[in-house]
Amino acid sequence: MYVAVKGGEAAIDNAHRLLAEVRRGDPAVPELTVAQIREQMALLVDRVMAEGSLNDPDLAALALKQARGDVVEAVFLVRAFRTTLPRFGASVPLDTGRMTLSRRISATFKDLPGGQVLGPTFDYTHRLVDFALAAEGAPEPAAEAEPREDAAATPRVTDLLGRDGLIEPSPPDDGSPLGDITREPVDFPCDRATRLQALARGDEGFILALGYATQRGYGRTHPFVGEVRVGTVAVEFVPEELGFPVPLGAVQATECQMVNQFHGSRTVPPQFTRGYGLVFGQSERKAMAMALVDRALRAGELGEPLASPAQDQEFVLAHCDSLQATGFVEHLKLPHYVDFQAELELVRRMRAEFEDRREVAE
């Protein structure tokens, strides 16, 4: 006698309670605080903010705690929260030329106005496990930076190149309203601003792999890092009733200006072109990969042959979102009894037909 599979509701409740218990881990080990995650897992928090499209370190840290450290799950929590927030409007564009820099690197000029600022970076560390970190203890205090005279503004490398006309000008703001991929469905082909929005919240691993592919010849762009800068930048907003910008605060951001070769065309003299990346927090990997993919996606506009995935906006934009990707991949866990039954019936029928044909042949 068959007993129907029932009790789904109780099973779900029990699974959730078990999850809460496993999330906490061994109760003998002190519980992580949100502040600890925010301060000591800062780059992870940054990634969750960037892909979650919401600048809120505490919320991102809490999401990471709730998600047991699963980045995509934490991004999901942040996005689902973000989507319920009311919109007051769009900020004034960030002026990254007035960023308070913690790090600024150019690979194209040995020295330049504002200088190279190494800042906190893994770049020149030897990747040896530091067993001393297993014990608790305060690090040696860092050296104090000398205040810079030109701290107010550090020109971007592309601005410097632009003065000589060696690089394509950054398109002027024509005042046309910007789309918002979280508020309107994307309509292909879409403009660069829309693409950049999608890339900025796109999965770091996916964007990284695509950017890497362009370096290996799948949509080559001959890139140079004009500069990567990390720092804090003021966010300003113009309330309707005031009509002038008021500061809301500041966000940490990483910006990459990639300088790419371009041979010119019949109408355009040879000059460098731009690839652009901007993400919340400190993530040079993401900003650089984004800049590579941004430039690759401009292939059509620049009259370059379209042959590689990174140049294909439908391919890139439709697949770069980790939530969409993980949802659809993981939904295969859901029951598919009904469809599978239909396929079973078909395979059985086709096998029977196959056998019949064979018997006839014999």
Added chain:
Amino acid sequence: MSDMREFRPGADPSSRLPPRSGDDGVAGALPPQAGRGDEASAYNFAYLDEGTKRMIRRALLKAVAVPGYQVPFASREMPMPYGWGTGGVQVTAAILGRSDVLKVIDQGADDTTNAVSIRRFFAKTAGVATTTHTAEASVIQTRHRIPERPLTENQTLVYQVPIPEPLRFLEPRETETRQMHALAEYGLMHVKLYEDISRHGHIATTYAYPVEVAGRYVMDPSPTPKFDNPKMDDCPALQLFGAGRERRIYAVPPYTKVRSLDFEDHPFRVQRFDQPCALCAAEGVYLDEMLMDDSGRRMFICSDTDHCEERRAAGHVGTEGVA
């Protein structure tokens, strides 16, 4: 760098939530917007904010006016994953009212985990009555099945759709498929189906079998088995389709011609089962195959659990059922 973190406008996270002003400037106080707690009362009725509902409602009206056409809509992130019914959930949230009675099924069953999860979501966020009885429901959200009991004029069926584009596996580009729909250029689909016939002697599509709606648009019926396709034709209920990840909404109004694509020499046929339901003896219904033991013993039972239960309650007994 931690200095930037000092720009946080307040220490207590909950104090930073902006006050909820009606809904994007519209007068009238709504319940406070999503807080950081998980109290159902912190969310708007049926979870979505009113602006999102309006956007979805407008898309639904277009979908009904142009049967089978996929209306783009700005799908929101929902508190369940893409691919798990976010499109259906958004459509249901947009249409649901206080007096509705909601039924949610997955694979025909009310008690599959995802159906339970979605039903609970609306019971919690909208406080609507829920039911497992098809006859009692005014709104039925479904994944992969159409109930066996004929639907009525007082019902709306909301389908969860993973890939709304029937041409997607023939042409991956949206720019191309949009043009094909604009020109009603569906030759590619017929070629694909005919290739099946020449290879296998019959059409080898068993679910998500494409249909033509009201003589114009070719539409994906969602991954229902083709067994259910005939139920869509001239159906008294309104059928709405939501694809969250792919950001499309489409509809079939009541009493609308829904034709499964076929050929004169190879007419559309549905699956047939050799035996009735082992529990309720129903024939002409869709069955699930259950593996009973590791020696390969099998049993076939109704995929529509409500239908099966009602029949058993009415005294129908199958070979494995109890009287």
Added chain:
Amino acid sequence: MLRAGFADPVHDSQGVFRAVLDALARPGTIHAIAPRLDPPGPLTPELAAVALALTDRDTAVWLDPALAAAPEVAAYLRFHTGAPLTADPGRAAFALVREAGRCPPLHTFARGTPAYPDGSTTLVLALDSLAPGAGLRLSGPGIRGTADLALAPLPPGWPAALRENHAGFPLGVDCLLTAPGRVAGLPRSTLVGS
């Protein structure tokens, strides 16, 4: 003083929407809307209800001359919906028509494009009367067999204009017909005889 909007924005909007959805999904059937609104004249409570339920800052709204002539109407709609008003019917997502007897030709409104037929105008007309019965004979999706709808006044050029609108399917406008306490739908998919 500005007149009030919905007493219960969430549920009043939902109720109006469901009536409108049913009306468009089942052309020829008449659905009750009880908006409990007292908008400034000549805006009718039914036109106001549809506007409040469905329009916002993402939808351009066109007002017919009778409504446009009353500044309180524009102020009321702007305050309660935030919708931008447009003077160009070809750019309107919704068109509110108070004087159905002077409704402009349907082809002056947006009909959508072959790739995006949803980029069309929804007309909302205020009629004196709307009832089942001899008048327009309707058939098509949403209709079991045929349905008959009597309306007054009949907008100029109807029903020929509706047939022309239908002939352009999937392009075309959709119409919501309102009368005191009621609404019916005439989507572009409906074939209209007489």
